[in-house]
Amino acid sequence: MLFQKRKKHLYTLILLTLFVSNFTLSGQNITVEQDAKFEQLLNEKRKVNSSIAMNDRWKIQIFTGDNENSKKTLLAFKKENKNIDCSIFFQTPVYKVWVGNFKTRIEAERNLKDIKLKYPNAFLIKPNK
Template sequence: MRNLALRPILLISFIFLLLSSKTFAQESKTTVEQDAKFQLLLKEKQKINNNISITDSYKIQIFYGSGEESKKKLSEFKRDFKDIEGTIIYSNPTYKVYVGNYKSRLHAEKVLIDIKKKYPSALLIKPGK
């Protein structure tokens, strides 16, 4: 009686063993051809993303107000300080103009001194905190 109960289990196990040895996985080689301009575009996007990051570094806020005024202030700032990047962030109900991207507070404070000569209301912030 016991042998009769084991027989179907052994038969099914044997069939699965045979089938599993005959299966083959799919193998293929994929080659990706991309335009050289794509790498240039990717590098530009990474540079932009690094400048927009607002959570892990110190920024200097030079203005807050309406959208049109913020655009004017940002373009004016870029004329005065060509080497410092800036961005406009919308924070309901106003727009804020952030400039710089500083990892240390000390470096941000040094730049803030120069910026305050032209923009007296500028202040040092650490967004997201």
């Protein structure tokens, strides 16, 4: 019996809270001001994202393992090869370090040959979206 009364009071309290919160929020007007440069930057980002096609690009995977070692490998590679793009890709449960963004397999194989001198386990990949 006591449980039923408490349950009834709880439901009443919840409904009252929802009603009051809805009533107080419905009368407010919110205006957001944003810098024009922000919109310009957003448009540039949209253009860049639409032009990136991962399916037709070749990459070289130089490392597979945990997060900390993948970061170390990425930094070491960036120091040695400033002109080649590199990134970390997470695929459960491992982190992968991918380098390059090659249009053709031949171009990727040429770079793979040089990269294998420092990273002997490196291999070519063509990631899917």
